[in-house]
Amino acid sequence: MFSEKANQIFIEVIEKYHIEDRVDQEFNNPYDTKSQTIEHLLYRKCWIDTVQWHYEDLIRDPNIKPDDALVLKRKIDASNQDRTDTVEFVDSYFLEKYKDVDVKQNAKINTESPAWGIDRLSILALKIYHMNEEANRTNASQKHQMACKAKLNILLEQRVDLSTAIDQLLADIEKGEKYMKVYKQMKMYNDDEMNPVLRNKK
Structure with missing residues (x-):
């Protein structure tokens, strides 16, 4: 199943990051970077x-300096753009993969594309990792640990459900029972012509 591969890569990424646990550490994608395989895209995502x-x-951080906060906000903005671009690359992979499928006349469209479901699966992997940390944090109260364990169980159930839904969607697309369309991002605030603040700075 596709979701099993995705979940394994997400766990691999998160564990690799936390070896150094630094936002400025070097990024090394172990999967083929030339052909942009789906494994490469999932790892990058x-x-x-x-x-x-x-x-x-x-x-x-309540004590962060304003200048540092602004720099960090810019990094978050850039990261959001990179995230959206990568989601679209993943959807392009699926569009290419299923381009020759004979779509049935009564085929239905989904509320979101496969890649946006995979986006949520990646975020869910992070929630699970960090909630598990909190559930086992030895310097936390027992009440905190128990509350986090309860939340962790819900997150794990959610991962099963979301993984199943993604696999079912891909199977339906492959059989022509559903079809996918991708609407490229139309973010206006990053556009020099659409954002009035940027436009007036030109």
């Missing part, structure tokens, strides 16, 4: 999410 997770922790 989760690495972006993992670094951004920790950016979000850092920017919430």
Whole structure:
């Protein structure tokens, strides 16, 4: 199943990141970088999410200096753009893979593309990792640990459900029972012509 491969890569990424546990560490994708295989894209996607997770922790420091916060906000903005670009690359992979499928006349469209479901699966892997840390944090109270264990069980159940839904969607697309369309991002605030602040700076 596709989701099994994705989940394994997401765990691999998160564990690799936490060896150094630094947002500025070097990124090395162990999967083929030339042909941009799906494994390469999944690894890149989760690495972006993992670094951004920790950016979000850092920017919430109540003692952060305003200048440092602004620099970090810019990094988060860039990361969000990179994340969206990578999601679209993943969807392009599926569009190419299923381009010759004979779509049935009564085929239905899904509320989201496969890649946006995979995006949520990557974020879920991060939630599971960090909730597991909290559930086993020895300097936390027993009440905190128990509450986090309960949340962890829900997250694990959610991963099963989301993984199943993604696999079912891909199977339906492959059989022509569902079809996918990709609407390229139309973010206006990054566009020099659409964002009035940027436009007036030109």
